[in-house]
Amino acid sequence: MNNQSKKENTVIYFADLVHNYVGKGPFMFPINIGYIKAYLNKIYGDKLTVKLFKYPDKLLEEIEKNPPDILGLSNYAWNENLNINLLKYVKSKHPEIMTVMGGPNIHIRPDLIKDYLQKQNNLDFYVIHKGEPGFVNLLEKYFECNKDINLMKKSVIKDTAYYDKEKDEVIRGEETPVIKDLSVIPSPYLTGVMDEFFEDNLIPNLETNRGCPYPCTFCVWGDLDYQKMAMFPFDRIKEEFYYIAKKVEETKNTNILCISDSNFGIFSERDYEFSKIMRELSDKHSYPRKVTTFWAKNKSDGIKKIATMLGELASVDASLQSMNLETLKEIRRDNISQDAYKELLTFFHDNGIDSDAEMVLGMPFETKESHLNALRELMDMDAGQIIVYHCRLLNGAEMSLPEYRERNGIKTKFRLIDTCFGTYGGYKSFEYEEMVKSTKHMSEEELFFFRKLQWLVQFTWNYKYYRGLLKYIQSYDINPMDFLIAVMENIENAPKEVQKLLKEFDNDSRGEWFDTKEELIEHYSKEEEFEKLKNGGFGKLNFQYTFKTITDCPNEFDIYLGKIAKELISKKSPSLDYETAVDNIIKFESMLRVNFSGLDIEKEFKIEIEKHNEFDFDVLKWKRDSYHKNLHEYAGKINYKFYLPNDQVEALNSNINQFKNVNLNFTLRKMSEYMRISDLFYQVESSEEKYETKMEDHVFHTSTFAQ
Template sequence: MPTSLPTSLIVQLVQINQRAFESTFLPYAVGLLQAWCMRYASSASRYTFLPILHQRQGLAQALAQIQLADVLALSCYFWNIEYSLALAREHKRRNPRVLVILGGPQVPDGAEAFLRAHPYVDVVVHGEGEASFLSLLESLPGKTWEQIPGISWIDANGRFCSNARGPRLVNLDEIPSPYLMGVFDPLLSAGKWVALWETNRGCPFSCTFCDWGSATAAKVTRFGMERLKAEMDWFATKKIEMVYCCDANYGILPRDVEITKYMVDKNHQHHYPRGFYIQNTKNATERSYEIQKLITTSGMNPDVTLSLQSVNPDVLASIRRENISLDAFRQLQQRFQRDGVNTYTDILVGLPGESYDSFCDGVAQVIDEGQHNIIKFYNVYVLPNAELNQPAYRQRFGIETVRQPYFEPWIPQPQTEVQEWQEMVVATRSLDRTQWRRIRILAWWVELLYLHRKLLQLPLMLIRQLAGIGYREIFEFYAESPIQDAPLITDLRAFYAHKALALQTGETEFCPLPQGSETVWLTVEDFIVTGLHRSGAIAAFYAQNALLLQQLLQHKQRSLPPGLLADAFALSRALFEAYVYSQPFALTLNWNIWELYQGVLRGEPTEPQALPAHYVRDWTGAPFHRVRVEART
């Protein structure tokens, strides 16, 4: 513990955040620390807070900015932990008397090994850290830390010390708002901003892959409505681009409808904030529907999240998760579809207890239950304080992991001095490495062919509905069945096989696209679509797939009405090229393709009819997956 610090202290807060395309996240976590000190310090004038360091930059530049700091406090996440440690290590080397404090979810609850591995870190803070942080400041210079809750450190004798956490705050309005206290006002002129926002704290669920429940405990406590409305007023008048709500289960409380209405009203009055992003509660489906409809119809968020992670009961038991029922999921899908609201569903690749069969059946079931827009397939990553990372849990489920470099997708990134890392699950007791690669590859096929840009959604949907071939059979055919006269598909198979194996040996999940001196990291799907576009292979892609699906029908001894599949391919290609080139088109087709398609989307399938019609898209830009149907006269 430093004992030679001056009575007056210069404090440097650091929270290196991710970017959101043209916007930057405000450093909310450390803003809370500064606001707490401003309100509750015994002598606020004792502390001089330097401008918050919130953007990644060269270490030399960052070190020059923080060189005067007596206290360096860093909020650590998986996307900034290595940079934060490098900054702390070098600042401590240059100024040994500085007090280095770390907090955030990347600091392990059992911190002894971490502290001994990083001896330049003086103390770490666990859990709600506002009060403990101020207590550490007030202890300087020379007071002991034995009475400060929720901290760990190595003392002067080399002994590991750790104090139990104090009780959680019940009245959250005791926490001053960094927004209303003006903490972020000096930053606002520097660009566009995303505000992280809490309306409550706590999570009643205990999903083992998540550290939310363990970090905040089960009971949900709430901030007062007057404070929340004042913050929403601030977001609007300060022209905040987007508000990202950090609540674990937005919609769990009845008042969340009122909060949403107020936020939407601010948008209507001031045109800010432009976006409002939430994480839905896993229950209260009627309230969730009302909230999401308010947000999407206001234009503040085009997509609704209906997360499942898995639909297999054994897997859900293994990860201690409770989903909405599939019946409720289907009803919500159909209601949102009728309202013109897009949804997406999260599914995790490689959960404990998942098998190849349960994963493939689950994906097919989610599509059959109405998810025809987007399924986001996420690899399973290990967080330090999640149950998934506990030795007993890892042994029970045979969890195998690899360390991978972390990159932000879609945003140009220069070469960095410090690489961030993640730990990814690549096998479990129920899913060996070969089977993990198979489900990862199948998920890539689903993303590419059916979802998001919907390259082949229409023909595949008709094969499912009219030929009775299940979605699992279709995607397994693409992934593994013998095929002829489809070199592009053969090349994609080889690429997927290489990429899946590379992931298991520690390669990033993203694919590099060089842009001058910088690199943009793309998802696998984006990388392939970009390749099809740049290589001029779109026509060949559709031609080969038309032949391939005829092979599938012949293999399964099924058929479609003559000309129907050709119409489906013609419209699919036209819609995709309209997306890629932002161009209009006009087609004359012989079947009621659009009626068939929309019927499945609504959950009201109809019969094919030979009804020739014109399919017209006479606009450029969004919406992309729409046409106007005109009867042929």
């Protein structure tokens, strides 16, 4: 019997680890291990002492002071190597600790699970899929074997797998049924399990249901066992909403709430009631200000009600992935019909609801032409945001299986995951994503063509920095996608600052790829490269270059886009004064932007609360009319007041502090991933006042940026 077993009760540390080496977010509450702790507390009571951790440094510190009997780690694509290195460190110091991992980041096919587990020399057991009952089954065997790990490894354990070195095989127990009555799992919030995490700047999240009915080949959510969905009790979820809001009101560490469902809105009436609760809480307590979730795929009528209730709190995602029928068949995806989607978009526009259309680049059967035509069609449909993800192969997903890759000619490369690196316990850890770089139907250069285009779409259309300009161009039967391609293809005519920016984007987008994960780790392990990472030099390029443009060369970018727009429109033989119109639109959109370029971590930053300017067109009314009419129908001198209300200033302060880092670009790009994007822009109203710029003494407290 080892020394750990002599304790009066069994001590378990669960960790849902994230890399917090640079910055502190955006990270979610560790709700996954919270559910497991609440379940174990219910079953074992005082027989166990269970502690939860989010950050590796805190976990290592506690292990050194008070080693546990059992260490359990949740295993995802964004923390796998951190887990592996942490287990290496723990076993070198405390070999008696039983080490366990669980989570979806593993293939369960016999040949592939063996390949994975035999490499994990410091891992004792892997709980397959079912966290709560799976860990109970493991604990039962642990107590049955008198806490003897070696004796346990002579057994077959339900929901658990481990590698037997002597037999050179994986020993895996049968899988127990999925819990259908989720009420048996106590609430991690209402039982106080999550209370300690409100003191940090984490984002509260919760599940209202579990499962996903869709078996998409690129995803791991729709596992066969989880295609039949189960719901947590309604009244309990309602209580959790109120509980979370009360706690956040006390700490004021975030204004974001995440619903971690696979298809929010799939239970239309129930989810509508939840949306009413969130709306009520936001109106009364200013929380949540932003709600993030994954939306139901084919429930348009229910989604309308829910989205209308949430309003500006949420943007509705339409996960299309592709508009190519052959692709959809190959990935086993059943999309909303285009007619239904168009009708949904019209409803969203008419009611001022933000929406997203999600596409994935690099899917089987997708060609350069089919993908580009889909993007053009989404522009013509006036999709709210057009978000294009690069196809990523996940452990556990069918698409990453060898035969699937071979059938579709899938070739991949590896890229570092943004902020997912650090040094912990003396080990450097790097997380990477395996991305599709070519298929039978799209070459690597064709995929690369879309890289800059994706950024320009996000910057100009999605974030609405130039949405008005694109809509004006569209009125001349020029698809905005073709305008953005022209922006890409005429770099030599751009101001030198813009040329430099776009060339740097090309270099960065090519330089972030590695043929193997080993090459990636070797590269970033070099001290010079690691220092660049520490200083925020690597990030998601779409976000990084959006804010690099806004802070480094906004005026030059305005000039360049205006020039390209005028050149394209001139070829349409316009009869109206399009040049003045383009200049007015760009001036208006420039005035809308909150200017962060003066934000200095060493000084206080004063922000313009109010400013004024005169225009030749009522651009604001044109925008509020959803750009449906010709801008020239709004001709006439008008003055506008651009201003920031107090709640928006407070929200900006909250987001800046939540995602603080010594690197300004890092802070802006990370906070923009979760904040309400409209907070990046001034409010506008018409004004008869003479032009003036007013500088108020509102201060962003940038001293909190220092780490």
